[in-house]
Every structure is written in structure tokens, then in C-alpha cells.
Amino acid sequence: MAELSENAYRILQARYLKKDEHGEMVETPVDMFRRVARHVAAAEKVYDWNTRSSRHEERFFELMSSLEFLPNSPTLMNAGRDLGQLSACFVLPLQDNLESIFETLKETALIHQSGGGTGFSFSRLRPKNDIVAATSGIASGPVSFMKIFNAATEIIKQGGTRRGANMGVLRVDHPDIREFIEVKGDPEELRSFNLSVGITDDFMHAVKANREIELVNPRTRMPEARVNARELFDLMVGSAWKSGEPGVLFLDRINRDNPTPSLGGIEATNPCGEQPLLPYESCNLGSVNMVKMVRPGARGPEVDWKKLGETVKLGVRFLDDVIDVNHFPLPEIEKITRANRKIGLGVMGFAHFLILMGMRYGSDESVRIAEEIMAYITQQAREASRELAGRRGPFPNFSRSVYAMRNEAPLRNALVTTIAPTGSLSIIAGCSSGIEPIFGISTTRRAAGGIELHEIDPVFRRFAAEHAMKDPESEGARTSRGPSPDVSLLAPELRDLFVTALDIPPSQHVRIQAAFQRHTDSAVSKTINFPSNITIQGMKDTFQLAYDLGCKGITIYRDQSRPDQVVTCSTCKVC
Numbered sequence: 001m002a003e004l005s006e007n008a009y010r011i012l013q014a015r016y017l018k019k020d021e022h023g024e025m026v027e028t029p030v031d032m033f034r035r036v037a038r039h040v041a042a043a044e045k046v047y048d049w050n051t052r053s054s055r056h057e058e059r060f061f062e063l064m065s066s067l068e069f070l071p072n073s074p075t076l077m078n079a080g081r082d083l084g085q086l087s088a089c090f091v092l093p094l095q096d097n098l099e100s101i102f103e104t105l106k107e108t109a110l111i112h113q114s115g116g117g118t119g120f121s122f123s124r125l126r127p128k129n130d131i132v133a134a135t136s137g138i139a140s141g142p143v144s145f146m147k148i149f150n151a152a153t154e155i156i157k158q159g160g161t162r163r164g165a166n167m168g169v170l171r172v173d174h175p176d177i178r179e180f181i182e183v184k185g186d187p188e189e190l191r192s193f194n195l196s197v198g199i200t201d202d203f204m205h206a207v208k209a210n211r212e213i214e215l216v217n218p219r220t221r222m223p224e225a226r227v228n229a230r231e232l233f234d235l236m237v238g239s240a241w242k243s244g245e246p247g248v249l250f251l252d253r254i255n256r257d258n259p260t261p262s263l264g265g266i267e268a269t270n271p272c273g274e275q276p277l278l279p280y281e282s283c284n285l286g287s288v289n290m291v292k293m294v295r296p297g298a299r300g301p302e303v304d305w306k307k308l309g310e311t312v313k314l315g316v317r318f319l320d321d322v323i324d325v326n327h328f329p330l331p332e333i334e335k336i337t338r339a340n341r342k343i344g345l346g347v348m349g350f351a352h353f354l355i356l357m358g359m360r361y362g363s364d365e366s367v368r369i370a371e372e373i374m375a376y377i378t379q380q381a382r383e384a385s386r387e388l389a390g391r392r393g394p395f396p397n398f399s400r401s402v403y404a405m406r407n408e409a410p411l412r413n414a415l416v417t418t419i420a421p422t423g424s425l426s427i428i429a430g431c432s433s434g435i436e437p438i439f440g441i442s443t444t445r446r447a448a449g450g451i452e453l454h455e456i457d458p459v460f461r462r463f464a465a466e467h468a469m470k471d472p473e474s475e476g477a478r479t480s481r482g483p484s485p486d487v488s489l490l491a492p493e494l495r496d497l498f499v500t501a502l503d504i505p506p507s508q509h510v511r512i513q514a515a516f517q518r519h520t521d522s523a524v525s526k527t528i529n530f531p532s533n534i535t536i537q538g539m540k541d542t543f544q545l546a547y548d549l550g551c552k553g554i555t556i557y558r559d560q561s562r563p564d565q566v567v568t569c570s571t572c573k574v575c
Helices: 006-016 029-041 053-065 073-078 098-114 142-155 177-185 201-209 229-243 251-256 305-325 331-340 350-357 364-392 423-429 458-467 492-498 506-517 536-548
Strands: 069-071 089-091 117-121 166-171 193-199 212-217 222-228 247-250 282-289 294-297 300-303 343-348 442-447 451-456 527-530 553-558 567-569
Touching: 006 029, 006 073, 006 423, 006 451, 029 053, 029 073, 029 305, 053 069, 053 305, 069 073, 069 305, 069 423, 073 282, 098 117, 098 142, 142 166, 142 177, 142 193, 166 177, 177 193, 177 229, 193 553, 201 212, 201 229, 212 229, 222 229, 229 536, 229 553, 247 251, 247 536, 282 305, 282 331, 294 350, 300 350, 305 343, 305 364, 343 364, 343 423, 350 364, 350 458, 350 492, 364 506, 423 442, 451 458, 458 492, 506 527, 506 536, 527 536, 536 553
Parallel strands: 089 117, 117 166, 166 193, 193 247, 282 343, 527 553
Antiparallel strands: 069 282, 089 282, 212 222, 247 553, 294 300, 442 451, 442 567
């Protein structure tokens, strides 16, 4: 069992480890990993009654307890327990009638109760003040129903451990798009929602050409108005400058990578935007800890490609097994999830990996290695999926997929790779989040349940101990929690490696996201951080760059633009 930090223990105790009826802890982290490994390995018996599931249990246990790979939070929380719901990501449909809307609200409550997050497209709902023939009244519009979903979410805790999360999407050509863009100008509105505008290629071309687009009523499918695309784009970026929302989803680009277009178009994603899904689809995610994939080489640190490939292949098997032992909250979700068998394998600890490799985040070499790593991960993941298809059969909708149309070899999973944010998981693993840069050398993070986590970056601690120019025990070189958060302790050639999120130009953030996206089946969760003094024009340029470089969406955040910022930099000479 790898060593866990104090913050990892706090998160595990608050949200993951089993408690008795009195709220007392009844399992250790080792017990948790054993519980999850045993439950997931039981799927091996589905395909081979003669197999020794205990062998796979040991492999899965070692995979997780070494912190080389972790599955998404619901798997750690619920595997081997009564709830048994193991997926993180869900998308639910919304049709333009009251019965459908409130049926979806009920389904949302069940998913949130089980630990999942939900995404919706509100684009099919008729606009505000449109006619409602059944009552001779007028419609209240998509935003009004989003507020109902938000109120329900605020009441329900996921599995008793955290509040639910939603993604709300509205197409850029919906008549209520202005209200949608501006609604979170009030920080008290829609607190359980992330918002993204669903943007089309036609809209981006119209912005560039400074021409108008039509706003179309989804009920009548007729244009209701015309607006200047550039003015609407400016409104969207200005709102994001003020509050960090909305983000955007590039819907046409997402649907070009839809592996089963004959089953329908993709209109929404999970709450963090990395998993576009069809209506009722769910997906389970897992992340490889890139810190564990660095080894010493003759010329310095190098990627342990063999270990990375083996970890990826075992991770794919683990995630495929999760589908078979999962308890789905709705029969519709079980049906399409088992038919497409989408999984999302990604990475965490990328910023720490770069530091260990001696590369500055955002540099040309960091972009190159990002693309090289993700290309290799996806290649190895697809190879593993093909091997599973040979033993277990392809995903049932394979014959209706783009792979069959291209005469490609059968795959077990319609999609295999995704880049998730890994907030809590990276704390457990003791590494940087997802593919994000470090936020600061010394940070304070507010986690679910009102927990405050203070941390000096663990890789900085390691470097300060190994390479400090000053005696770590000397006055001013240490704090009560270890080495002082001051990069001047390090030799000059090492200081630049600890570049923080707000010191990295936004274009470099986007280049990293685009490098990963080029070789990721689904999408990439990445926040483009801006200093508080960024101009609106600078933000507009970043949105455009994300589109030009092939990203499937973009999430931005201007420092201190919200009163409830999750991560802040503590007293620190470099932040």
C-alpha cells in the first residue's frame, strides 16, 4: 500500500470509507481498495466460470493501492456496498412537455442520490412567452425549469456524502440564449449547475464574418429573430469574464467523433464537460497517475512506457468489468450503457510528471510529450479493448458504429479515453489534478462537506529536501508543515519548473488541452486560468484559439471572479 498524505486520509474518512450506523469508521483505506477490487473482479466470472477471480482481484487491488490508477469516486464509494452504483457521468433527455420534464427531474434525483452527476440539453424546450396550447397559457422557458432542477439538486445529497452536480447546455441559436448566458451573473443562481453554450461551426464562422444568425424556436422549427453573431459572442465572453460562466461546447466537433451517429446526436455532456453522451448513457472513468510512470534513465528521468502500457491495459479491463457489476439507477440507462460500453480512461498528475521530467508546463516540449503520452495511452487502450472483444465480444451496437462502417477490428468499448478533472482522486493519489498545472506552491482547497485542506505541494517538498540551496532546518526555510513555500530555496534551473496556473499564458493552457484532445476519444476537462486583470479581448482570443486548435469545449476561470473560489493560494512568495 502506497503512503497516503494527511489530506488523503481526511478526504477518505469524510467521503469514501464505510461507517457504521453511529457514523464510526469501520474500514481502512486498504479495506476500501480490497472491497472495490473484489467487487469489480467478480465480473470475470461472467465470461469464464473457470477463471480465478481472486487473481484479478489481486491485480486490481495492487493497481489501486499503489495509487498508479484510481477509478471515479462512485466506484470507490459504492463498490461492494448496497448502493452499488459505480458510474460518475450521466446524460438525461428533456422533451418539450411537462410530463417529460418532471419525469427527468425524478430520474435526476435518483442518479444524484446514487452518487452520479447529470447533464442535460435544454435546447428542445420552447422559449419564454411561447404559446402552450394545452392550457392557453405562455411558456416560462428553459431557464425557469433549470431553476427547478437546481432546487431539487440542492436538497439531495449524493449517497449521503456530497451534493449533486449538473451540466446545463443551451444551443447558441435558441431564442432564450441571452437569458441563459446572463443568468449566473447573480452568484446565487443555479449553484448546482455548470453552464455551457452549445456552439455550432456555423456560429463560429458567423462570428468571424461579423454576420447575423437566426434564433430558431425548437417547437415550430421556425426562425424567431436574427442577431449579430459577434455581439452574441461578446455577450458570452463578457459574462464568462464576470463569473467564469458560461463555458462552451463545440457541438459539431463533438458529433464528428460520435461513434454511433445512427443512434442519435450528442447534445450534452456530464457536469465537467469531458464526457459527451447520448440520452440515458452513462460512463465510468478512471485515471492513470503519471507521477508513477517516471523512472530514472541513463540521461535523466524518462517515461516508463512498458509500465504505462501495462497500467492502461489493466485499467481498461477494470473499467469494462465495472459495467458488468454496476447497479444502474434506471433500466433505460442500463440498456444503452451495456449496448455501447463506453469507458473513459485518462491521466492525473500531469503537472507533477512534467516537473519530475524537468519540463516547464506550457513549453513546446511539454506540449510534445502531452501529445505523445495521450497517443500512446489511446493506442494501448484500443488494443486492450480489441483483445477483450476477441474474448467477450464487441459492444452490442458495434455493427451500427462508425468502426464497422470503416471495416475496423471489433472493439469491446465504443469509446476508451477521456480526460477527467480528478479533484478528490488526485488528493488521494497525492498528485496534481488531471492535466492542470499546479495552482500554487502553498494552497488552501475547500472540499465537499466544508473541509479545508491546506497543502504545500508534495513535489516541491521533495525537491526542497533534495535540492534546497538553504538548510531546510534553518530559520525561514521551514514552516510547521514542512519546507517553506519559497522557490528561492531551489537552484535557479529548478525554479521555473514550479510555474503556477496564473503565471502560464492562456494560450499555453489551450495548447496543452488541444494536445491531449487530439488523441482522446471523448473530451478533455481543463480550466483555462486567467489572472484577475485579463482583458475581455484576451479572453475572446482564447475562446477562438480553443476552436481553432480542435478542442471540443472550453472552460475558463478568471481569478477571484467568484466569492466561493475552490482553490486559493496561501501565503506564498511566488503566488
